[in-house]
Amino acid sequence: MKNRKIAFIGTGVMGASIVKHLLHAEYEVAVYTRTKAKAQQLVEAGAVWAETVAEAVAEADLIFTMVGYPTDVEEVYFGEAGIFANGAEGQIVIDMTTSSPALAKRIAEQATTLQMASIDAPVSGGDVGAQNGTLSIMCGGEQQVFNEILPILSIFGKQIVYQGVAGAGQHTKMCNQIAIATNMIGVCEALAYAEHAGLDAETVLASISSGAAGSWSLSNLAPRMLKGDFEPGFYVKHFIKDMTIALEEAEAMNLPLPGLQLARQMYDKLVQQGLGDKGTQALFKSYH
Template identity: 50%
Template structure:
């Protein structure tokens, strides 16, 4: 496979496209607003006017868009990926989306002779930029193995999670862990501030002990310095937690911590949805 198609050239996607080009792949891209991707076009990516035209010209088609409704549109919509990709094409949705939608795409793709995988990622904009994403792959194992080199261009922790939808279920578990960990960071910093502690000294003191976490490393200093720039949009994290609650409820699980963190985020979404997940600290302020 030499030709890769890509839709969703945003904060994460742009870095992923660049890393695929660095690995020697010929990149074909689609974006609703061409002006926003002129930089990667100048670097060698080939622009297509429609998703379908992009999908029709590649060996593997990758999507990483915003919401399940966007996934639905690019796969099942008019001139979408499933209608346009040639037989034998690998179609890889890397959006964090619905496990049930991932299964629908897999079944529809199979009927058309396509190989579908759900492969959501974790690692944020830094992982995308550095090519160190964790990639969580659901689908057929032989398809996972066939595309492993493609995944290696974008990530370093690449795992086969199981059949269709299992990549998405793994990402749900990941987001549930983050919800608890990041809310813990925000509550601890709120407590320390109220007690008059030096927040930088606090971070230096606890980061390497039992309270240390990836969330503390990524966002502790950003929070104390008021840096709310998005590495991952709050509004997208809210979408992910909503999906996780729905999937948990479907199994009769009552995930109280997740539901509380989601409720806290929802109070902020209207004013801060386009900022980063660390903006949860605003709830405590």
């Protein structure tokens, strides 16, 4: 796998850190993102800038995508200037965007038609996980293809699990987001309670974050909340997108998820307050 060339489409909060890990591992990486300035540091670090998606994928063996919304995924893969119109036989596409399971299946089907291969591989761990190379990666697709790309995923991921056929990675990410959604409410309410009870919230965190209440959000985002740091490790607007996908999938399965519905309503209010580009920990503002 060492001599394989990589294309990476989308260098946002997490994508940029992933590319840095690939460059550090001495892979040749071509990058494309809609705003060239966002990729400048990567180019300075050794990445090759591509003016278009077509240029990025032209000589690639593996094509990673990590964009914003399912509509962006659809454009990147199925658009006239996209991957499938400009790719080649034998290429492997790995979509790390949190997107819909149905779209992941469509990508896999088209990849097969074009004699390419596909893995849906959404991640969890936020900006910290991407920076530290400890992302959790949930994969769907053919087992053989997963096994083939596992060494590269291991460069920036720690918990990398094959979940099943195409779309299974995205379904697993929905489970992840459902668990986070109501947990974030609990984290915010615990801190608000501590403050209103006259306790030192940081001291409270020292007690509860390592006990039965412990969670990634409590350990990593609660300290940011207390410092008034609401900059994005993961955007509010993208979290709403994920919750909406999960609710739509649940509805199709006749599965009521009242906790998730409440979380989305609370996050929708943050967007109405102009906080869509803040991190998910901005939910703490709802209690002040």
